[in-house]
Amino acid sequence: MARVVLEVRNVTKRFGGLVAVNDMSFDVTQHEVLGIIGPNGSGKSTMINMISGTFPPSAGVIRLNGQDVAGKPAHRIAQMGVARTFQLVRLLPELTVIENVVAGAAFGHRRRWKGEAERYAQTLLDRVGLGGVMNVPVSSLTYINTKRVELARALACEPEVLLLDEWLAGLNPTELQTGIDLIRSLREDGRTVILVEHVMDAIRSLCDRCVVMSSGCKIAEGTPADVLSDAEVIRAYLGADEDA
Numbered sequence: 001m002a003r004v005v006l007e008v009r010n011v012t013k014r015f016g017g018l019v020a021v022n023d024m025s026f027d028v029t030q031h032e033v034l035g036i037i038g039p040n041g042s043g044k045s046t047m048i049n050m051i052s053g054t055f056p057p058s059a060g061v062i063r064l065n066g067q068d069v070a071g072k073p074a075h076r077i078a079q080m081g082v083a084r085t086f087q088l089v090r091l092l093p094e095l096t097v098i099e100n101v102v103a104g105a106a107f108g109h110r111r112r113w114k115g116e117a118e119r120y121a122q123t124l125l126d127r128v129g130l131g132g133v134m135n136v137p138v139s140s141l142t143y144i145n146t147k148r149v150e151l152a153r154a155l156a157c158e159p160e161v162l163l164l165d166e167w168l169a170g171l172n173p174t175e176l177q178t179g180i181d182l183i184r185s186l187r188e189d190g191r192t193v194i195l196v197e198h199v200m201d202a203i204r205s206l207c208d209r210c211v212v213m214s215s216g217c218k219i220a221e222g223t224p225a226d227v228l229s230d231a232e233v234i235r236a237y238l239g240a241d242e243d244a
């Protein structure tokens with residue numbers, strides 16, 4: 001049976017009077033690509049932010065390989081094996097492409113330094129399609145290339161669980177296909193990934209399972225085909241459109 005890598009149990013997050021995440025529970029098993037989907041404002045990023053340690057849950061337990069990570073600082077959770085990308089790309093703009101990725105190798109789960117970190121960063125940059133621009137400042141890159149750097153930096157942490165928060169957002173149709181192919185190749189490598197995503201083609205083609213959130217709660221869980229045909233899920237999305 002597949003090993004559970006990440007356990008989320010009865011996790012709630014309150015911001016003052018607002019319950020952004022309400023009693024969420026789910027597991028992520030090794031080598032699985034789990035999608036977290038739901039309308040805007042349903043609590044997906046808040047869930048990811050608690051797993052990666054951006055802020056602590058108000059209640060509940062998050063375990064990585066059986067160890068409680070809830071409320072630990074982000075750098076500690078990164079060392080324990082969780083790496084992420086951000087909805088709005090966050091890089092060190094004054095550094096080069098490779099320097100940004102080496103930074104990931106130095107602060108991640110399996111730490112590498114100096115020559116070893118650089119060699120590993122080069123391999124990852126080749127992997128994400130940036131082999132030719134390793135030494136340029138990230139400030140000179142196109143948008144999709146900044147996303148690739150962020151992905152390589154997260155991979156450089158050698159995470160047990162990789163969190164991709166709307167990594168495909170803002171890409172044009174050609175780039176989108178490239179991006180989906182890249183995430184598929186991670187899946188083929190056997191990585192364990194949580195994908196927060198609005199692009200349903202990506203969800204359908206990449207995810208083994210999905211958790212659907214609405215107003216902070218889990219309203220469905222299952223294969224993409226099952227949850228996307230679920231009446232409550234359809235209602236949650238249509239309701240969101242009507243509100244927009």
Ligand SMILES: Nc1ncnc2c1ncn2[C@@H]1O[C@H](COP(=O)(O)OP(=O)(O)OP(=O)(O)O)[C@@H](O)[C@H]1O
Binds near residue numbers: 015018020042
């Ligand atoms: N730091 C914060 N302080 C206060 N409220 C917050 C904070 N972060 C999120 N929220 C609120 O929590 C709710 C859930 O937001 P969240 O960003 O998690 O949703 P989401 O599903 O990721 O949305 P989207 O798909 O638009 O990114 C929203 O009402 C949001 O305004």
